[in-house]
Amino acid sequence: MNRAILKFTAMSCFLDRIKVVYVIFMGLVIPVGMKWETLSRGAAESQTFEMFTGSVGVALVLTGLCLGAAGTSTSRSAYSGECLPLIFSRPLTRAEYVVTKWCAIALVCGAITALQNILVAFVGMCFGEVWTVQIIGAQVLERLLDAGILSAAFLATMLARNRILQVFAMAAFYVWLVGQTLPPVSVAGPNLPGLDGVQVAGGQMFFLASHRIGDFLLPGIHVYEAMNALNFPWIELVCYVSTLLVYLFAAVAMTTRRDFFYGTD
Amino acid sequence: MQQPGVCIEVRDLSKSYKNGRVQALDSVNLAVYAGEVLGLIGPNGAGKSTLFGCLLGLLRPDAGSVHFDGKPVDYLSVRRITGYVPERPDFEQWMTGRLFLEYHHMLSRCDPSTMAATVEECLTTVELDPAVWGRRLGTYSRGMLQRLNLAQLLVGKPRILLLDEPTLGLDPVGVKIVRKVIRSFRQSGVTAIINSHQLDEIERECDRVAFLRQGKVEKIENLKGSVSGPHVLFLRWTETGSEGQHSSLVRSLAQSMGVTVQEANRSWARVGVAGGEQAARLIREVVAAGVPVEEAVAERARLEKLFESEPGSQGQ
Incomplete structure (x- = not known):
């Protein structure tokens, strides 16, 4: 773990004005504001709200934090605009860089989204909702875990600098997003005859597939359910840890193999 | 086996891009002696920047090797004594000049107790106005950023320097500072390679110059010996x-x-x-x-x- 990378990556998240504005709005103002508005109008919580306060919210905050690859000092080539990280001329291994970067981004992102969940709970309590320490604790831990796996996947994609892989990763991210935002139940309806029925069945299949692919690519752990389950969900945990390790190893391997220079894509 | 007195040794270095279609370096051999300043010149596309990338260990050569003091360039012990001035640094806009150097001080794994004094000394050496040390880099002029770029070289007191167009974008005062810095390093026996299009700069500061063309070292000239010919x-x-x-x-x-x-x-x-x-x-x-x-x-x-x-x- 490199202290300099850890410190300056975290600092960049809070001192880069554009990032700060984006993260505050996406991570805090919008979800907390939605909660407030929903409760003050006595309306039911929307799916968008669920999205902002869950793992999709973590992904949105992460996007802001990762823009500009927080904390790297680079040298821009005069010819093609590719960057050469000045920091790698310092005594720093690429594995150390990747792991430290992951830690810093995951911690900052996890902390922001955990804070968001706490604020949402606080707003809820102000309006008479019942929130236990166990529920809040479970949500905080879940956001940290979400931040951990999403940061690893983001880093692997950003550091690989392989166009095919990046296109694939973007597509996979959208599939995951669909699975997260539109559960198959949303398109469930009566068994319609003819073309309408085919359309509904097709939609259900698409969203179910998105959900499954999303779970495979970015598995999460439902902490509250795990806390209250009769048997600890070892399979969920093993899936989560193994996928996280795959992303981190991939990020280290790709960064180690990569040429850090222009014209080498 | 490294030749005696050689600090930087490049042996049969080849590097190509686009699956071998562009040969950037073609069996380059180069030896830089300890305490020597070598200039690197050549037309655009000659392979100078690629050679620098390989010297820094940021590019993976197709064949050949680069050794500093007999060790491969990607050894951390080698990185610890290597200083690099990139051609066009791209700074984090949110950092201040002081923070930038603190960052590099930490990255260099120098003694944390010396950080404040070292940072101040480096900023003073490059004659950056103390009034801007705490200002965001986004507000710096290009010349100020180039000075800061030079200041980061001083952090960690390197023994091997790789300078890529060190005077680019500098005003005459800045150029004088670069010369001063190179000379002070020279006096302390530092080995350096300078890549520059400023031929007068190369002549002034370098002991020898290597001319690269089409990925090959075409000629190495001795610049500090007596002039014998016309x-x-x-x-x-x-x-x-x-x-x-x-x-x-x-x-x-x-x-x-x-x-x-x-x-x-x-x-x-x-x-x-x-x-x-x-x-x-x-x-x-x-x-x-x-x-x-x-x-x-x-x-x-x-x-x-x-x-x-x-x-x-x-x-x-």
């Missing part, structure tokens, strides 16, 4: 007398010695001489004739000539 002698004097008096005197003395004045004006002349002895004789006679000579220096027009020659016309 060359141009540049003479500058203080013009104190009536207009053009000294200029006419220099012209007539040169003519009497059978040498050609290629160019002259009121206070300087460029004279083509046959060799070092003839140059020394001319200087003696000009001084004896009462011309207040300020500067007499051999112009090594060979560097420009390297660019003019046809590819492959000069053997290594």
Whole structure:
């Protein structure tokens, strides 16, 4: 773990004005504001709200934090605009860089989204909702875990600098997003005859597939359910840890193999 | 096996891009001796930047090796003693000048207790106004950023320097600072490679120069040895007398010695001489004739000539 990378990556998240504005709005103002508005109008919580306060919210905050690859000092080539990280001329291994970067981004992102969940709970309590320490604790831990796996996947994609892989990763991210935002139940309806029925069945299949692919690519752990389950969900945990390790190893391997220079894509 | 006295050794280094379609470096061999400053010149696309990338261990060569003090470049112990000035640094806009150097101080794994003093010393050496040390880099001018770029080189007191166009974007004062820094490193026996298009800079600061073309080292020139062959002698004097008096005197003395004045004006002349002895004789006679000579220096027009020659016309 490199202290300099850890410190300056975290600092960049809070001192880069554009990032700060984006993260505050996406991570805090919008979800907390939605909660407030929903409760003050006595309306039911929307799916968008669920999205902002869950793992999709973590992904949105992460996007802001990762823009500009927080904390790297680079040298821009005069010819093609590719960057050469000045920091790698310092005594720093690429594995150390990747792991430290992951830690810093995951911690900052996890902390922001955990804070968001706490604020949402606080707003809820102000309006008479019942929130236990166990529920809040479970949500905080879940956001940290979400931040951990999403940061690893983001880093692997950003550091690989392989166009095919990046296109694939973007597509996979959208599939995951669909699975997260539109559960198959949303398109469930009566068994319609003819073309309408085919359309509904097709939609259900698409969203179910998105959900499954999303779970495979970015598995999460439902902490509250795990806390209250009769048997600890070892399979969920093993899936989560193994996928996280795959992303981190991939990020280290790709960064180690990569040429850090222009014209080498 | 590394040659004795060699600090940087590049052996049979090859690097290609686009699946081998573009050969950036083709079996480059280069040895830089300890305490030596080597200039790297060549036309655009010659492979200089690729060579720098390989020297820094940021590019993976297709074949060959680079060793600093007998160790591969990607050893952390080598990185610890290597300083690099990139051509066009891209700074984090949110950082301040002071923070940027603190970052590099930490990355260099220097003693944390020396951080404040080192950062201050580096910023002072590059003559960056203390009023801007705490300002965001987004507000810095290009010249200020170049100075900061140079300041980060000083962090960690490197023993091996790789300077990529170190004077690019600097005003004359900034250029003087770069020279001062290089000279102070030189005095402490640091080994350096300077990649620059500023040929006068290369001539001024380097012991030898390597000319790269089409991924190969075409020629290595010794710049600090005595000048034996025909060359141009540049003479500058203080013009104190009536207009053009000294200029006419220099012209007539040169003519009497059978040498050609290629160019002259009121206070300087460029004279083509046959060799070092003839140059020394001319200087003696000009001084004896009462011309207040300020500067007499051999112009090594060979560097420009390297660019003019046809590819492959000069053997290594």
